[in-house]
Amino acid sequence: MKYEYVNVKNKTHLMTSSFEYREIIDEYAKNGYRFVCFVPTTIKEFGEIINANLRMYKNDRLTMYK
Numbered sequence: 001m002k003y004e005y006v007n008v009k010n011k012t013h014l015m016t017s018s019f020e021y022r023e024i025i026d027e028y029a030k031n032g033y034r035f036v037c038f039v040p041t042t043i044k045e046f047g048e049i050i051n052a053n054l055r056m057y058k059n060d061r062l063t064m065y066k
Contacts, residue, residue, distance in 0.1 A: 001060075003036075003055060004055075006028070007041070010051070021054055038054060041053055
């Protein structure tokens with residue numbers, strides 16, 4: 001079992017999200033990972049998310065015994 005944490009930053013300071021999360025999730029999926037969750041790490045006033053972590057999971061039997 002292996003987890004990866006990928007930090008992403010909101011590129012605009014608008015209320016709409018501009019995270020490039022889809023490209024990151026697709027790239028990790030090519031390597032056998034799956035998306036688990038989105039965790040905001042920096043939140044400004046009025047709930048604006050500035051930074052977040054994407055948590056990716058890979059169930060690789062070889063990594064379980066390391």
